[in-house]
Amino acid sequence: MGATTKEFRPGSDLTLYLRPLLLLTPSHNSTSDGILLLPVLVPVRLLHLQFRPAAARLSSLLAPPRRTPDAGNERVFVVARAATMTISPDTIRTAIGVVGNGTALVLFLSPVPTFIRIWKKGSVEQYSAVPYVATLLNCMMWVLYGLPAVHPHSMLVITINGTGMAIELTYIALFLAFSAGAVRRRVLLLLAAEVAFVAAVAALVLSLAHTHDRRSMIVGILCVLFGTGMYAAPLSVMKMVIQTKSVEYMPLFLSLASLVNGICWTAYALIRFDLYITQYLICLKMYH
Numbered sequence: 092m093g094a095t096t097k098e099f100r101p102g103s104d105l106t107l108y109l110r111p112l113l114l115l116t117p118s119h120n121s122t123s124d125g126i127l128l129l130p131v132l133v134p135v136r137l138l139h140l141q142f143r144p145a146a147a148r149l150s151s152l153l154a155p156p157r158r159t160p161d162a163g164n165e166r167v168f169v170v171a172r173a174a175t176m177t178i179s180p181d182t183i184r185t186a187i188g189v190v191g192n193g194t195a196l197v198l199f200l201s202p203v204p205t206f207i208r209i210w211k212k213g214s215v216e217q218y219s220a221v222p223y224v225a226t227l228l229n230c231m232m233w234v235l236y237g238l239p240a241v242h243p244h245s246m247l248v249i250t251i252n253g254t255g256m257a258i259e260l261t262y263i264a265l266f267l268a269f270s271a272g273a274v275r276r277r278v279l280l281l282l283a284a285e286v287a288f289v290a291a292v293a294a295l296v297l298s299l300a301h302t303h304d305r306r307s308m309i310v311g312i313l314c315v316l317f318g319t320g321m322y323a324a325p326l327s328v329m330k331m332v333i334q335t336k337s338v339e340y341m342p343l344f345l346s347l348a349s350l351v352n353g354i355c356w357t358a359y360a361l362i363r364f365d366l367y368i369t370q371y372l373i374c375l376k377m378y379h
Contacts, residue, residue, distance in 0.1 A: 184362040188247035191355030195251045197348045199226075199258045206265050215270045220278045223262045224285065225321045230255040231289045232314045240297060241306040247359070322349075 202223070209215055230252040235241060237248035263282065267275055292313065300306045332338055 180362050184359055185247070187355055187362070188359045191352060191359055192247060192251040194348055194352035194355055196254065198352055199255045201348070202262060206262060209265065209269050213269060215266055215274065218266075220263060220266045220270075220274075220281075222321075223259050223266065224278065224281045225317075227256060227259040227263065227282075228285045228289070229314070229318050229321045230259060231285065232292075232310065232317055235289060235293055235296075236307070236310045236314050241303065241310055243303060 205218065209218065233252040234249055234256065237245035237252065242248075263278065267278055270278065292310065296306050296309050300309060
């Protein structure tokens with residue numbers, strides 16, 4: 092039998108490498124011409140197989156990273172979202188509350204010069220203890236309002252009003268030390284009545300109101316009433332200011348601190364809306 096020439100199947104590796112060179116031959120349909128080029132093609136094929144992995148790795152290293160058209164925008168969005176998540180409304184609320192605590196502390200300490208004068212003279216003269224007793228009642232009510240059992244997450248309200256309670260008790264103790272007779276008895280009676288009233292409110296609210304919303308509503312309304320009365324009381328000084336045409340009894344620094352304090356605590360209440368703190372501080376700003 093005569094020798095037969097094996098034809099290459101289309102799609103085989105050898106046909107793939109022969110095709111470019113077969114096109115260069117005079118008779119590119121002749122398989123025998125392609126066979127003559129095997130001594131050249133085989134070494135080329137072997138070199139290609141040997142260096143293909145290295146070439147692929149080099150190509151992947153040198154090639155620029157593939158990016159989607161919106162890759163940059165996505166990165167900006169992720170950064171912006173991370174920044175937004177980092178600075179939460181509660182964080183802003185806490186920061187404003189800290190500033191509000193500072194301004195409220197200035198208000199509580201404003202009577203210090205008055206008590207220095209009382210201490211030096213050894214007498215309360217014509218000063219009245221009513222503003223300090225009223226402020227003490229206001230602070231006690233707000234401490235009750237800020238308790239976790241009444242209105243949770245109000246730690247800043249408790250801290251500043253607890254500090255105010257301590258300061259006002261100090262003022263009242265000094266007033267009692269330098270007063271005598273009927274004045275002292277009247278102050279002690281007012282102080283006892285306040286403590287009894289706050290204790291009764293706390294007992295009734297905690298025993299009869301069983302939800303935070305109802306407890307907050309009852310104590311919050313009382314806080315607004317007492318706070319409004321406390322800040323409205325100094326309006327009597329306005330008559331003296333108008334008559335004497337002097338602001339000696341109405342210091343500008345105290346009024347400015349009251350305004351800043353009201354703004355801070357109003358913002359604190361509005362970030363996570365608190366109806367009673369907002370109403371109370373609107374009244375504060377109206378009277379200052």
